Amino acid sequence: MVRRICISGGGTGIGRQVALDFAAEGNDITIIGRRSQPLSQVRAECLQAGAAGARAAIADLREPQSINELRDAAAEGPFDVVIAAAGGNSALSAGAPDLVGTDWASWHWTANFQTNVLTAVHLIEGLRELDAIAQGGSVILVSSIAAYRGSGSGSYAGTKAALHPYAFDLADALGTHGVTVNVVAPGYVAETEFFQGGMSPERHNTLIGQTLTGRAGLPSDVSATILWLCGESARHVTGQIIQVNGGANLGR
Numbered sequence: 001m002v003r004r005i006c007i008s009g010g011g012t013g014i015g016r017q018v019a020l021d022f023a024a025e026g027n028d029i030t031i032i033g034r035r036s037q038p039l040s041q042v043r044a045e046c047l048q049a050g051a052a053g054a055r056a057a058i059a060d061l062r063e064p065q066s067i068n069e070l071r072d073a074a075a076e077g078p079f080d081v082v083i084a085a086a087g088g089n090s091a092l093s094a095g096a097p098d099l100v101g102t103d104w105a106s107w108h109w110t111a112n113f114q115t116n117v118l119t120a121v122h123l124i125e126g127l128r129e130l131d132a133i134a135q136g137g138s139v140i141l142v143s144s145i146a147a148y149r150g151s152g153s154g155s156y157a158g159t160k161a162a163l164h165p166y167a168f169d170l171a172d173a174l175g176t177h178g179v180t181v182n183v184v185a186p187g188y189v190a191e192t193e194f195f196q197g198g199m200s201p202e203r204h205n206t207l208i209g210q211t212l213t214g215r216a217g218l219p220s221d222v223s224a225t226i227l228w229l230c231g232e233s234a235r236h237v238t239g240q241i242i243q244v245n246g247g248a249n250l251g252r
């Protein structure tokens, strides 16, 4: 059966890998992001990988009206799988302003809330309003190990942690429709744009040293867990947070 898959943040990193893995199963893929170039490239890669169909929606999910960009796709039928992978640490972004003290704190708390919470909320509530999440479907929110141990400035970690109770409430609300809702919380994942080119070799080695597996996570590690959670063998798994971090949460 061809499933209809919707992935925010599908143009790069973890979201891209999820798109390609669902595409390789012959599913119909919709990816969302703000930049057209990576989305076009991944759309083409999905078709090459075997997708039944692939489309890209350019939308800034920090804005509630961004859901309008998904109306055409939703009109073709509800999504069987919705992955809210869009996110990142706004404090690391090139657009971060040169502020200090309370002004800086106010900016990065607001920006991280918009980037990590509202992008997921607008996607999922927008699709619910469009009646575009299929009965028996799966919803995944992407959190972070930071939600368990902080992120230096608090705001990225705090906004990822906010996704956890949102997922619990969604699992409750959608459970009677047979929809599972789970959170995947990765540790350090290399080969993504998350660090915006700011990952030093020393920090990379430190993060690997915190794992029990002795290696960095890869987008394929996270994607494999997401595909399992959205598959037949996980239909009784809902309202859970699955950490994918090589044991780094245990500390070393």
Ligand SMILES: NC(=O)c1ccc[n+]([C@@H]2O[C@H](COP(=O)([O-])OP(=O)(O)OC[C@H]3O[C@@H](n4cnc5c(N)ncnc54)[C@H](OP(=O)(O)O)[C@@H]3O)[C@@H](O)[C@H]2O)c1
Pocket: 008, 009, 010, 011, 012, 013, 014, 015, 032, 033, 034, 035, 059, 060, 061, 062, 085, 086, 087, 088, 089, 115, 119, 142, 143, 144, 145, 185, 186, 187, 188, 189, 190, 192, 193, 194, 195
């Ligand atoms: N890499 C890690 O070590 C790590 C660890 C734990 C959790 N995570 C989480 O994993 C998820 C995927 O990140 P990644 O590591 O794959 O990094 P990434 O390559 O930077 O991917 C993030 C994606 O989100 C999209 N995005 C960001 N803001 C958006 C917005 N307002 N509207 C629509 N799309 C938006 C970006 O595309 P555009 O810029 O084109 O919009 C990008 O494709 C994120 O939620 C991140 O917080 C990552």
